[in-house]
Amino acid sequence: MSARPGVGEERSMRVASYNIRKAVGLDWRRDPHRVVDVLGEIDADVIALQEADRRIGTRAGVLPLDRLETELGYIMTDVSIRPLSHGWQGNAILVRSRLFDHVAERILLPTMEPRGAVSVRLRQPDLEVIGVHLGLTPGMRRKQMLTLQKRLEDCDHPVLLAGDFNEWNSGRLPFAAPATVVSPGLSFHASRPTASLDRFVLGPGLRSVSAHVHHSALAKRASDHLPVVVDIAFTTRNP
Template sequence: MRKLLTALVVVLTVVPTVAAAQPDASRPVRPVTVMTYNIHHGVGIDGVLDLERIAQLIEQSGADVIGLQEVDRHWAARSNWEDQAAWFGNRLKLHVAFAANLDLPPVNPGEPRRQYGTLMLSKYPIKHFTNTLLPLYPTGEQRGLAVARVKVRGASLRFANTHLTSNNHAERLEQAQKVVELLGTSKTPTLLVGDLNAIPTAPEIKTLTAVLHDTWTEVGVGPGYTSGAADPTKRIDFQLHSAGLKPLQANVPVTPASDHLPVVASFELR
């Protein structure tokens, strides 16, 4: 695995068809709906590559801010060399920020670089977007923490999106510790979403929930299993939040569009 020295971030500005609501001084509490979804580069449990059904799922969820994992940009034939970040932005008319955790030269000179990572989509402008590479073991795959500031009807939301390693507990624990370090103790309401590849009782998740609240345990109903999609048995996809965000409800929509199920939650942002 090629070791990357820097994290590449691509921000694609797509103006929504409907303008974001203006701040209302008489209403200090702002509702916001959030989705996290590992999309498996658009390939569902039926083996079909279909970005449209994912786009429709996002629309149906009513999500204002979305964190996607396992997103391809000109990556390989498996996703028809599609720039999936641009595709979702154009299809949904949302603001887009892509973090390339893997960044390889093109197959042929002059073609776009091959990138793979995480994607943020938002009805509101994405500000101050960064991606920081997380600890990497010699046999691992590079992962990152993407962080953005989103202005939601006049209120600031810090939105973080990650995908922790799947095959090494020690590496994943170091990554979780780095996430806590990077997020720090900001007073800005913060949401961390992503495929964390560990169940709630794992030490790496406990590291995160020592400083952030687990939305599902607060307002979710049932086990909230997200993996695998055909017959889910584990909850490894999370929405974790800080003070300033009050969770109202959370659900796991059932869909064959990926090998994971998404998590959708609604909050009051203060």
């Protein structure tokens, strides 16, 4: 996290979202260390991950947590209900260890699939990041997004949604002002990107300074999605 001076602004942060496909790359090898290397390239403060565990059996997590902490300074927020899982329903959030003071929770969404959302609320700066992986059918996605829109409206603190919205048509995103949808660019399929499935939604008190899809040679092999990144500024004072 670094200071970026500006009128009415105090701080800025980098948030990323990455569907890692259970660490299975385009070569069909499960290589979690390759995913860690991509995360190191991005250098975000907070990272929302999707498909961070295996979806059958014990639903064990796929990432080397020791390496994430010792080399990159990330800790995974505790939202799992299974002892070996990373996150909940495949959704996980990594935060820099210097932002350790936080509260994490699971968020129930309308669903007929093992989907959902997870949240981490940082205390300094006061920010809630919600990681999402939405459903495959248009009707269910809309219900899920309306639930998330209601949460944005009800919160009295800055909230950022980050994740794989699984929505090919940007006109079907129901988020209304003052929320802002940020689509960094084409992120799927990594071999030939044609869709902006991975997005951010910024609630009141937040502004997008810049956003991009992370197009490194390694990222183009590590998963079928490319990571997306947003640098945000706080437009209201947080104590």
